[in-house]
Amino acid sequence: xxxxxxxxxxxxxxxxxxxxxxxxxxxxxxxxxxxxxxxxxxxxxxxxxxxxxxxxxxxxxxxxxxxxxxxxxxxxxxxxxxxxxxxxxxxxxxxxxxxxxxxxxxxxxxxxxxxxxxxxxxxxxxxxxxxxxxxxxxxxxxxxxxxxxxxxxxxxxxxxxxxxxxxxxxxxxxxxxxxxxxxxxxxxxxxxxxxxxxxxxxxxxxxxxxxxxxxxxxxxxxxxxxxxxxxxxxxxxxxxxxxxxxxx
Amino acid sequence: xxxxxxxxxxxxxxxxxxxxxxxxxxxxxxxxxxxxxxxxxxxxxxxxxxxxxxxxxxxxxxxxxxxxxxxxxxxxxxxxxxxxxxxxxxxxxxxxxxxxxxxxxxxxxxxxxxxxxxxxxxxxxxxxxxxxxxxxxxxxxxxxxxxxxxxxxxxxxxxxxxxxxxxxxxxxxxxxxxxxxxxxxxxxxxxxxxxxxxxxxxxxxxxxxxxxxxxxxxxxxxxxxxxxxxxxxxxxxxxxxxxxxxxx
Numbered sequence: 001x002x003x004x005x006x007x008x009x010x011x012x013x014x015x016x017x018x019x020x021x022x023x024x025x026x027x028x029x030x031x032x033x034x035x036x037x038x039x040x041x042x043x044x045x046x047x048x049x050x051x052x053x054x055x056x057x058x059x060x061x062x063x064x065x066x067x068x069x070x071x072x073x074x075x076x077x078x079x080x081x082x083x084x085x086x087x088x089x090x091x092x093x094x095x096x097x098x099x100x101x102x103x104x105x106x107x108x109x110x111x112x113x114x115x116x117x118x119x120x121x122x123x124x125x126x127x128x129x130x131x132x133x134x135x136x137x138x139x140x141x142x143x144x145x146x147x148x149x150x151x152x153x154x155x156x157x158x159x160x161x162x163x164x165x166x167x168x169x170x171x172x173x174x175x176x177x178x179x180x181x182x183x184x185x186x187x188x189x190x191x192x193x194x195x196x197x198x199x200x201x202x203x204x205x206x207x208x209x210x211x212x213x214x215x216x217x218x219x220x221x222x223x224x225x226x227x228x229x230x231x232x233x234x235x236x237x238x239x240x241x242x243x244x245x246x247x248x
Numbered sequence: 249x250x251x252x253x254x255x256x257x258x259x260x261x262x263x264x265x266x267x268x269x270x271x272x273x274x275x276x277x278x279x280x281x282x283x284x285x286x287x288x289x290x291x292x293x294x295x296x297x298x299x300x301x302x303x304x305x306x307x308x309x310x311x312x313x314x315x316x317x318x319x320x321x322x323x324x325x326x327x328x329x330x331x332x333x334x335x336x337x338x339x340x341x342x343x344x345x346x347x348x349x350x351x352x353x354x355x356x357x358x359x360x361x362x363x364x365x366x367x368x369x370x371x372x373x374x375x376x377x378x379x380x381x382x383x384x385x386x387x388x389x390x391x392x393x394x395x396x397x398x399x400x401x402x403x404x405x406x407x408x409x410x411x412x413x414x415x416x417x418x419x420x421x422x423x424x425x426x427x428x429x430x431x432x433x434x435x436x437x438x439x440x441x442x443x444x445x446x447x448x449x450x451x452x453x454x455x456x457x458x459x460x461x462x463x464x465x466x467x468x469x470x471x472x473x474x475x476x477x478x479x480x481x482x483x484x485x486x487x488x489x490x491x492x493x494x495x496x
Contacts, residue, residue, distance in 0.1 A: 020315050023271055027278070028308045034282055035301040038294055046286055046294040053283040060276045067268050 008248070009141040030056065040102070048098040051110070055094030062087025069153040073179055080158045084125040085118065092121035096236075112225035116236065119219035124243045126212035129154035130205065131248065133196055139248040145192035151178070155211060160204030167201035174198070216244045256496070257389040278304065288350070296346040299358070303342030310335025317401040321427055328406045332373040333366065340369035344484075360473035364484065367467035372491045374460035377402035378453065379496065381444055387496040393440035399426070403459065408452030415449035422446070464492045 005015045014022035037049045065083040069075045096117035097110045105113075131140055132147030133156055140146070147154050161172055174195060178184050199205060219240050223233055253263045262270035285297045313331040317323045344365035345358045353361075379388055380395030381404055388394070395402050409420055422443060426432050447453060467488050471481055 019267070021312060024308050024312045024315075027275070028305060028312075030275070030278065031301050031304040031308060035298065035305060038298040038301060041291075041294065041298075043289075043291070043294075046289065046291075046297075049294075049297065050283065050286040050289075053279050053286060056279040057276060057283060060272050060279060064269060064272045064276075067272075 004142055004146065006141055037098075037102075044102050044104060048101040051094055051098050051101060051114075055090045058086040058090035062090070066152070070151045072153065073176055074161065075153040075158050077155070077158050077162050080153060080155055081122070084122055084129075084155070088125040088128070089118040089121035092124065093117035096120075109226050112222060115222040115225070116219050116240075119215045119222060120240050120243060123212045123215035123219060123240070126155055126208050126215060127244060127246060129156055130208055130212070131246075133199065134205065135248065141248070144189065145196060148192050148195055149187075151184075155208045156199050156204035158204075159207040159211075160199040160202035163202045163204065163207070165202060167198045171195065171198040171202055212244050216240055252390050252394060254389050285346075285350075292350050292352060296349040299342055299346050299349060299362075303338045306334040306338035310338070314400070318399045320401065321424055322409065323401040323406050325403070325406050325410050328401060328403055329370070332370055332377075332403070336373040336376070337366040337369035340372065341365035344368075357474050360470060363470040363473070364467050364488075367463045367470060368488050368491060371460045371463035371467060371488070374403055374456050374463065375492060375494060377404055378456055378460070379494075381447065382453065384495065389496070392437065393444060396440050396443055397435075399432075403456045404447050404452035406452075407455040407459075408447040408450035411450045411452065411455070413450060415446045416451075419443065419446040419450055460492050464488055 005012060012022070013025055017025075033052060034049055037045050037052065039045075062083050062085070065079075066087060069080070069083065093114035094117070097105075097113040100113055101110050129147065132142070132152065132154055133145060135142065135146070137144050143149060147157075157171075157175075160168055161175075162168075220237055223236060228236075253260060260270070261273055265273075281300060282297050285293050285300065287293075310331050310333070313327070314335060317328070317331065341362035342365070345353075345361040348361055349358050377395065380390070380400065380402055381393060383390065383394070385392050391397060395405075405419075405423075408416055409423075410416075468485055471484055476484075
């Protein structure tokens with residue numbers, strides 16, 4: 001198993017209890033989420049649970065793509081955005097909509113709330129990709145250059161590779177060599193710092209920051225599709241703002 | 249990760265695609281099962297899905313117990329039966345009942361079918377525990393002494409340890425020493441054969457075979473609780489018979 005051994009300064013479940021029991025904890029929470037919703041026994045509960053299971057399937061699809069990207073030399077920006085839409089967009093879309101469905105919202109309202117959540121998820125993921133490379137370990141609780149250590153083809157990396165120019169080409173050569181290197185696991189801080197600097201120089205960092213702001217704007221716009229009290233809109237807007245400025 | 253690398257003569261998913269993607273395949277099938285049921289959008293679909301999620305939670309509970317037993321020196325027969333009821337009983341109970349629920353069966357009928365499935369699952373698991381030690385590798389596609397290699401506290405083992413007598417005591421001493429041994433992973437065929445012979449001598453093999461027959465009988469008896477066409481009863485009886493005589 002690979003993956004971070006700590007999240008937010010605490011040992012992960014798999015680190016403490018082993019991978020097998022950690023997998024089971026995840027499965028149990030997944031089963032419980034559906035079970036708790038279905039306990040209501042209403043038609044709305046069935047509709048909400050179906051949205052949850054559809055979102056779960058997309059999440060799984062996105063996660064599988066994410067892992068497969070780690071073994072591929074090149075991933076397009078479009079592929080990366082699609083993966084992040086599945087992995088994170090679907091999660092936030094579902095989180096925003098199913099409460100409304102349980103409260104009796106029709107499908108159009110629920111779909112509109114899902115659109116807000118989907119774009120909010122893409123903004124969140126863009127920020128996450130920035131933190132995965134340039135985040136402060138004291139704030140994130142992850143290692144420095146965490147995503148680079150895991151060979152993640154996250155947005156800053158694929159955007160930098162797609163940008164063209166000297167830094168982009170040098171980055172491409174380095175990552176190609178890394179993919180075949182037996183010494184990758186013993187790379188020094190400096191070697192990761194060099195790669196991060198090239199990603200930034202090629203424009204991957206700025207492109208991703210812009211993408212976060214763009215998705216944030218689209219999410220806020222989507223709220224126009226639903227009638228809601230001003231106070232609720234203000235809360236959803238504040239939530240979207242929080243996602244884009246978070247440091248961890 | 250531990251676990252068999254082959255099942256029924258084919259490489260397992262985790263062996264071919266790696267543990268991470270294998271976990272995701274399992275999660276995807278779990279999500280899809282609920283999604284397909286809920287697609288119907290009926291009250292019955294919600295009831296069936298709820299039974300499926302409850303069964304899933306029990307399965308997970310049983311699997312977690314099973315893993316925890318591998319690290320414990322002693323497990324009672326009662327604990328083992330409870331674990332197998334969760335792990336396998338709940339699975340077959342659900343498999344037998346949810347089709348009936350979707351077809352409009354009331355809760356009493358569904359519960360009765362679940363009782364049949366639950367005891368059938370316990371019979372299946374008892375046979376599985378026998379095959380896990382004494383199964384023919386050519387038939388099962390698993391290694392010889394598969395469950396002993398994984399330190400599984402399966403029914404034959406716990407029954408033998410609970411039986412008392414010279415063979416039972418000698419077995420207990422050996423397994424206690426094994427738990428602390430650094431050489432366990434390089435044990436020869438003969439060392440596992442010695443343990444299997446002691447389990448048999450202490451009566452663990454025969455007790456488990458009797459348990460399979462007992463659960464088979466209780467399962468068949470449970471069918472009396474539901475009105476059903478003779479042909480359906482004959483098929484459910486044949487299925488129960490198959491479970492107890494299978495060689496793989």
